Amino acid sequence: MCAETPDYKDTLNLPKTDFPMRAGLPKREPAWLARWEDIGVYDRLREKAKDSGTSRTPFTLHDGPPYANGHLHIGHALNKTIKDMIVRSHQMMGHDARYVPGWDCHGLPIEWKIEEQYRKKGKNKDDVPIVDFRQECRKFAEGWVDIQREEFKRLGITGNWADPYLTMNFHAERVIAEEFMKFLMNGTLYQGSKPVMWSPIEQTALAEAEVEYHDKESFTIWVKFKVADYGTGETDRAGEEESDAASQAVLEAAQAARETFLGAYVVIWTTTPWTIPSNKAVVFGADYDYGLYEVTGTPEDCWLKVGEKYLLADKLAAATFAKARLSDDQWTRVSDVTTAQLSAMKLTHPLAGTEGSNGEWDDYRDFRAAPFVTDEEGTGFVHCAPSHGMDEYELYRDLGMLDQVITYNVMDDGGFRADLPFFGGKHILSRKGGEGDANKAVIDKLVEVGGLMARGKIKHSYPHSWRSKAPVIYRNTPQWFAAIDRKVGDGQDQYGETIRERALKSITELVKFTPISGRNRLHSMMESRPDWVLSRQRAWGVPLTCFVKKGALPTDEGFLMRDPAVNARISEAFEAEGADAWYKEGAKERFLADDYDPAEWEQVFDILDVWFDSGSTHAFVLRDREDGTEDGIADVYMEGTDQHRGWFHSSLLEACGTLGRAPYRNVVTHGFTLDEKGNKMSKSLGNTVAPEDVVKQYGADILRLWVAQADYTADQRIGDTILKGTADSYRRLRNTLRFILGSLGDFTEAQRVAPADMPELEQWVLHRLAELDETVQQGYRAFDFQGVFQAVFNFATVELSSFYFDIRKDALYCDGETLRAHACRTVLDILFHRLTTWLAPVLVFTMEEVWLERFPGEDSSIHLQDFPETPAEWKNDALAEKWARVRRARRVVTAALEVQRVEKVIGASLEAAPVVHVEDAETLAALKSVNFDDICITSGLSLTADPAPQEAYRLPEIADISVVFEKAEGEKCQRCWKILPDVGTHAHAGVCGRCDSALD
Template sequence: MCADTPDYKDTLNLPKTDFPMRAGLPKREPGWLERWNEIGVYDRLREEAGDRPPFTLHDGPPYANGHLHIGHALNKTIKDMIVRSHQMMGHDARYIPGWDCHGLPIEWKIEEQYRKKGKNKDEVPVIDFRQECRSFAEGWIGVQRDEFKRLGITGNWADPYLTMDFHAERVIAEEFQKFLMNGTLYQGSKPVMWSPVEETALAEAEVEYHDKESFTIWVKFPVTEFRLPEADVSDEEMSDEEREGIAAAKAEARDALVGAKVVIWTTTPWTIPSNKAVVFGESFSYGLYEVTGTPEECWANVGERFILADKLAAQTFAKARLEEGQWRRVRDVTSAQLAGLTLQHPLAGVEGANGEWDDARDFRAADFVTDEEGTGFVHCAPSHGMEEYELYRGLGMLDRVITYNVMDDGSFREDLPFFGGTRILKANGKEGDANKAVIDKLVEVGGLLARGKIKHSYPHSWRSKAPVIFRNTPQWFAAIDRPVGDGQDQNGKTIRERALTCIDQVKWTPKTGRNRLHSMMEGRPDWVLSRQRAWGVPLTCFVKKGARPTEPDFLLRDEKVNARILEAFEAEGADAWYKDGAKERFLGNDYDASEWVQVFDILDVWFDSGSTHAFVLRDRPDGTKDGIADVYMEGTDQHRGWFHSSLLQSVGTTGRAPYRNVVTHGFTLDEKGNKMSKSLGNTIVPEEVVKQYGADILRLWVAQADYTADQRIGPEILKGTADSYRRLRNTLRFMLGALAHFEEGDRVAREEMPELEQWVLHRLAELDEVVREGYRAFDFQHVFQQVFQFCTVDLSAYYFDIRKDALYCDGDTERRRAARTVMDLLFHRLTTWLAPVLVFTMEEVWLERFPGEQSSIHLQDMPETPADWRDPALSEKWQMVRRARRAVTAALEVQRSEKVIGASLEAAPVVHVEDEAMLAALKTVNFADLCITSDISLTGDPAPQEAFRLPEVENVGVVFERAEGQKCQRCWKILPDVGTHSHPDTCARCDEALG
């Protein structure tokens, strides 16, 4: 530029915005939270809802016990995106956060505090203890509420639901009473999963499976008698020879089998003292085997005979350290012969046993025996195994086979010979001394053939992480196959029938969730409702003193009694059940209190959370008219948890499901796909991510992940997320700069816009449909991918790149006003489309344009997009234009990399287009402007050999030529007319712009 050439920089329409390149989210986000609270965004949306259709996501309550982990952040962010997106699509989208407040984890924490102080829980009045649990929960609710709000989660935080609120406790009791009154509640004594450490029954949802090393033993049960079944023909019809033959066969079998041992295999030696039977497989092949030789260390003796399934004999003897040649098969043993055997417990007649095991063991066929492992025989302790329990219940023999040898803490009853007081597990969940005591005693009396250890998947309490046992205890159940006496039979007569029917009335995301829950419902047992703890809602019922559970008057069913209980709970909470005189108060003058026993078990917390639809959706003014939620959304583990219990509870009391949609997310893993654990040091704490990056980055990670599968997170993944955020932020910043001082008078109608702008509007119309469909389907990953690609590829790398020249250098032209109009339309759509994901950033962007005390992006809806913006023919034309442009820009990039040119404006390429339709399309647009060159020549002539070709763009060849003329000192285009106008060193366009 000559010394006397003016500096035209100040004459350009350069972007003007205070929107910073660096977000500074960790410091700035709390300010927006305060602002939303001050202007009451959530409440204003409710107040201004008018006749908007309601949309309710019902919150699966997190447990009020400890700081949030990354799974909480994922869960609540997905919920928030669902709520916000539906609000901005025209719904009155309500979200009532809630907390699960009762149950063992909190009770366990208070007990831990007691133990540290040397305090005995049993000496503390139960109401005082419950108050300490309540205070503990209240403290953590406050902590978690602040942590959730920091993530930008919207909702009715001022009035959440708590399962320990008095009204909630009243409704939970009321829902329980419906089971009491409709005939599905019963008391039974059956094996349930029991935690000796926590001293309570557990539901399947409270159990997780981990590998455990267990003792495994092969035990000898001596045969003491043999009776061959009577012949099919009468004695009179037999010949003397036939009678003699049968007698000889009986004698031969008796001599062979009496004194032999049936061998069982078990991984729970502690159940041997509770053995009541042995069962076999009726269709298996069994044999009698004799030991012919033994090594030095062996618990088998030469001449000892064992009955085993033939398929498993060799491996059983190998476990007993017997080699081939040290045992032989003597004879077949038929199922009829097995059925004639009488077995004795290995501890029968042992000195000091006091006759505990002297009764003969029952011995019969059962269909749950397999010949895949073990010995072909299964030892039965029906108090500790569900299959054995079901077998003997079906036979009507439970009174003969149920034992009560194991106490609440997993110890054997004190008076049990040899083993009294020994424990299956120690108080810390480690292996106790019971298994060893049983094994040692069996070795001592010669009852053991072999022993070993096995590693297998075994149920553990998810709270204490300690193994559980199966233990027969009196518990309260909801019968899921008994007809429900409420007359609501539209979906089935039983709880199971209703649940299976309702599952197919629900939309599942992903669809595999349906099959998962359906299979669980098909095979699940009756619902164990009772827990032997103190902190929760009690089973508000009374039983007749001295009556059997099977008798009709065992349970008191009286609506007046129920009503008195509910009235007290509403006013005083569930503590009313534990106050002095509670029984007399509730029974009133209608019953003699001395004839009734008050039940003090508490309800399973899954019944609490499963009942939330009643006191949240049904009872609250911001609930739903029909008591049904539009969406339940939780992790995949809730197919056996909250989704499951909510369905059971709802179909048992209302006959239908409490939800229309069920959305499921996977688990969160580290970057290598490993489960997070403190011991591995690979945990990602939401608070730390927020401190380093800001909550919007964490939210963006959620939006970019396929939450329906397991997701990975870690430092490198978060860096990538932050990079995507920066690219998106730059797009928004450019738009803000270009829209400085934009006014309604600047707006241009679509039909007056250049085709390029009309094409952008077409893309907006296409994308609007994609975004809405994606949000309605809860597919945030697809929504964000499409919007992000549009911003970075269609806008930043294409439209914005092309229109920079017109925006900066044009005067008040139609083209510039059209571009700014499109920018405004883009602004309103991009900010509302992205607001459910990037709640803080979109607020910042919005306020940059529309500041004001009451202004907020979260008070806006997604703008409706006119249908006539769609123009498929125009889109097809501009796809051709864009393909040709790619070939030109690629050709220029070669020249730039070889340093032939420094910028594309130095070029005026010749473009050979051998496709007639494409050439015709290119001649109708300013192709030089689109390619950001100073000039361009279009020809239909075949491209010369030296022309640049892009393989994916057929029929286009580009020959590089330099632009001719001088460089305009304002727009930097090289044009022949520069220097011929009134303003020095400018082109005609810039000269006109300068006036």
């Protein structure tokens, strides 16, 4: 610059804003939280919906209650953030979007914590009055509700935090009991004795949703059941008919078979040796090939003897003998064994006749074909203890033989009954959940009596309690069930007469699933699930509020009391006192009043499965609350994929039994959170990511942005590297918003330009906004936050920052009061309102900061705004097609100039005045109709249809456009930095004509 040339920097309209580039989110976010609470944003939105003249359709996301026990983990943060984005986006799309957070407060984990406290003090739970114990459980849950509420609020989650729902509130306990009593009254409740998943450590039945699968090393044994008798063929349970059962030929054949098979062994294989004392039968497959095999030689250290005969499935014989350490030349196949021959055999238990057994196992074992036998592993024969397996239980239930095969050998704590010979008092598990002494005792006794063919160990997937992490067992025990295939006598048969029918119809006809795979998963579960086990043998929860006739059997008429008056008294007491009323002295007499003799009735003290509690929330939240729904049905249930067998599942069962249909219209599912390498998070591995730590380091908005950037329908990975990438995306977006704020500092309504009067470039931006508005709103309605954010982010950082802003900086800074500058600021104002509102459901803190930077005020908040309406006339497909040609040509020019810049021929694009050769006439016309040199940010530019010289620059994918580099001629304008021939020829020294006019 010449010495006499003025410094024109102060004459430029450069961006001015106090909006910092460094966000400082961890320190600043709490102030916005406090501000929202002070001005009551959530309540004001509810008031907004009630204002006269407004019509906002209610939208309710019903919160699946987290458990009130322990600090939040990253899965909680993922879950609640997705919910928050659903609620906020629907509110800003014109709904009255309500969100009532809730907590699951009953159940075993809290009981355990109180029992643990008792043990430390040397107290015994059984010595404490049950109401006192329950009060301590309630107090414990209340404490964690308060802690978790603040942790959720710190993540920017909006909702009715002042009045959440708790399953332990008195009204909730009343409604849970009332929902149970509907099952009592509609005929679906019954007491039955069948195998259920039982936790010996927790001493209670478990629901499928309370079970998780982990690898476990188990004993595995091959057990010998001797063929001790053989029929004559007159009874053929396999279904093969004898044409003449009394014929001499048949009798002779039967006698020959008797001589062949007597003394042979049927071998079973099991991974649960502790079930052998409860064995009542052995079953085989009717469609498999079986053979009789003889041992011809034995190695040392082998339990088999030469000459012994074994019945095995042909496909599995070699592998079975190998387990007994026999080589292939030490056994031989003697003969075929038909299904009819198997059906005629009678087997004895390996402990039959053992001294000291007191005849416990002396009866013949039932032996028949069964459909669940496979020839994929084992021996082709399956040992049956119907008290400890559902397949066996259902087989003998259907045969009407349960009374012959059910045992009660295993007690609540997983120990054998004290009087069981040899094994009384032995436990399947230790008190800490490890291997007990029962399996070893059974194996040792089988070895002693010669009942084993082989033994070993196997590592396999095995069910564990998700709370205690200890293995569970199948155990026959009296429980209360809801029958899902029994007709529900409530008259609500629009979607089916049974719970299963209603559930399946709801899934296929009434509910939309995101992702769609959730539909198939839940449908298959409902198709095959057994009756619902409702009862638990614990203390902290809502009791099964029913009475049974003393001395009556569950199958007897009048076994269950079904009296609306009694039910009403229970409901009234629960509303006033909570479920503790059931346990207070004189409760039975109080509820039965003068209608029944208390001496004739027993009060049930089992508590309801906590999944019944949470499954009932639709009744006391959606139906009963003022901020619920008119029909008791939620617009959305949203939880993790494990809730297909949890809350989605139990809510569907419960509502189909009482409401007649599913309690939701949409089911949205997210995946699990994993570490950066895709491993499951575990404290022992040290790979957990705590939401609190992320918030302290990055801020809650970065955590929320991590959620929005990911496909939540799959499993999510998170870690420091991923979060750093998320923070980088945030900075790029923040820079775009900072530029908009700085450029609008002096914008006034007087400068606003109508869209029709704007230059084409501004009209193109409006067209893109119209397209994006459809994308954003469709995405939000489809719960596709990744799609929404990617669309907005790419638009903001690529189409705006790298294209529109790059081009228009010159006009904004240098033009002065021109139509072009005013049109640009008008567009920036439009962009501001759309970008801040579109992104507000995701970046709740940052968009509030951006909004308040421009619109400060005591009551101002971005979260009180709706998405602006976008005029249909902004959409201009013809203009968009033209500007697609312009942008395509610009790519070639900017690429050509970048080559020159890298080679240091120029330092900036304003030093260039390239010649652009365009073969396509329509493209050439489009380029000539705009200021293409401004679009390319050059000081000059020539357009020609002449053929390009060989040395011209080309992009392979854009063959019809070529660029010949030329330097700009003239002097550099000291104000706008363009190199132009007229610089220095105007009144103001060292400037071009445009800047000279602006200075005037």
